[in-house]
Amino acid sequence: MNQSTSTDTNIDTFNKLVNMSYAETLESTMNASTNTQAFDTYPDTDGGHYYYEDIDKLRTSWTEEPHFLPQTITYSVVFLLGVTGNGVVIFSVLASRSTRFATFTFMVSLAVADILFLLVVIPHELLR
Numbered sequence: 001m002n003q004s005t006s007t008d009t010n011i012d013t014f015n016k017l018v019n020m021s022y023a024e025t026l027e028s029t030m031n032a033s034t035n036t037q038a039f040d041t042y043p044d045t046d047g048g049h050y051y052y053e054d055i056d057k058l059r060t061s062w063t064e065e066p067h068f069l070p071q072t073i074t075y076s077v078v079f080l081l082g083v084t085g086n087g088v089v090i091f092s093v094l095a096s097r098s099t100r101f102a103t104f105t106f107m108v109s110l111a112v113a114d115i116l117f118l119l120v121v122i123p124h125e126l127l128r
Contacts, residue, residue, distance in 0.1 A: 071126070072126060075122050075125065075126050078118075078122065079118055079122045082114060082115070082118045083115055083118055083119075086111040086112075086114050086115045086118075087111075087115070089107060089108070089111040090108055090111050090112065093105075093107060093108050094108065
């Protein structure tokens, strides 16, 4: 079997699965499989393939989800306030010689850790 025929077969199989309903897909994969133990444990899986009921929902962009805009605005406000507030703490402690004690050094350390947390977690949560 050459590469072209193999690719065409995979595309035909994919198109057939996309056009089948969830029940038909699950039934056909269960009939084709000799190992039904995987179906008892995970009814939506077959050999690493996941069958989704509403294939049209998978085709829509994640930016069209109803929670996208409120979530983006909330995370943006938290990000901006967190970076700004911690930046002010760092600047105010480092700008004054009278605040260079262990307590203030600890505050700067916490502010830097908080900024790093914001830089790593907020973008990750927003794209999740």
